[in-house]
Amino acid sequence: MKRITLTLAALVMAATAQAQVSVKDAWVRATVAQQQATGAFMQIVSAKDAKLVEAKSPVAGVVEIHEMAMVDQVMKMRAVPSLDLPAGKAVELKPGGYHVMLLDLKGQVKDGDVVPLTLVVEGRDGKRQTLELKVPARPLNAAAQKDVSQGGGHGHGAMKH
Ligand SMILES: [Cu+2]
Numbered sequence: 001m002k003r004i005t006l007t008l009a010a011l012v013m014a015a016t017a018q019a020q021v022s023v024k025d026a027w028v029r030a031t032v033a034q035q036q037a038t039g040a041f042m043q044i045v046s047a048k049d050a051k052l053v054e055a056k057s058p059v060a061g062v063v064e065i066h067e068m069a070m071v072d073q074v075m076k077m078r079a080v081p082s083l084d085l086p087a088g089k090a091v092e093l094k095p096g097g098y099h100v101m102l103l104d105l106k107g108q109v110k111d112g113d114v115v116p117l118t119l120v121v122e123g124r125d126g127k128r129q130t131l132e133l134k135v136p137a138r139p140l141n142a143a144a145q146k147d148v149s150q151g152g153g154h155g156h157g158a159m160k161h
Contacts, residue, residue, distance in 0.1 A: 020047035021085070021121050026135045028102070029095070030111040038109055039066070040100040040117055040135055041093045046085035053082045053128070054120035061104025063117075068096055077101070085121065095140060113137040 026042035037060075044052065055063045064079040075096070083098055085091050093099050100117065102109075109115060119131040 021045070021050065021119075021129060021131060023119070023131060023133060026117070026133055028109055028113075028115045028117070028135050028137045030113070030137045030139045031105065031109045033108050035108070036105055037101060037103045038105065039095065040102060040115070041095060042100075042133075042135070044085055044091045044093070044119075045088065046121065047087060048123055049087045050085045050121050050123045050129075051082040052085060052119060053122045055100045056118040056120075057102055057116060059106055059109060059115055060102035061106065062102075064101045064103065065098070066101040067098050082122070109137045111138055 022045050023042050024045075026040065028040045029038045031038045040055075040057075052065060055065060057063050065081075065083050066077045067080050067083075068075055068077045070076075077099075079101070083091065083093075091098070100119075102115075113136070115135045115137055117133040117135045119133065121129045121131065123129070
């Protein structure tokens with residue numbers, strides 16, 4: 001799926017000692033009032049083998065790394081302890097796939113808001129690198145909406161934790 005990123009694209013380069021990790025096209029799905037949870041999506045490339053081990057955001061009480069999988073023909077999501085970032089390979093977090101799950105939202109995330117998001121990436125040597133992102137919020141686009149509706153009972157907003 002090709003996406004036009006326009007000005008909403010967030011390009012963040014982090015180049016510290018160990019793993020060199022870059023994040024692009026990051027966005028958070030805007031929410032409606034009272035919605036408890038949403039997802040953050042992006043493309044992550046690590047120069048060296050590494051894994052995403054933690055995410056944090058001041059807008060959410062709990063942040064988890066989630067994957068989506070078909071279980072009995074129903075798309076379900078579940079928390080995973082980490083997400084592998086193979087060296088030089090772009091790992092895409094997108095609706096219907098891996099995502100950073102923002103739970104226990106402290107307020108509505110409106111279209112155009114900028115959401116601070118911290119990612120913690122661990123290299124093979126166990127050294128950790130922290131990336132501080134500023135991620136724009138926008139509504140789910142039409143193409144992604146289709147992915148979610150295929151999920152039947154799945155919905156971020158309905159998820160309890
Ligand atoms: Cu999720």
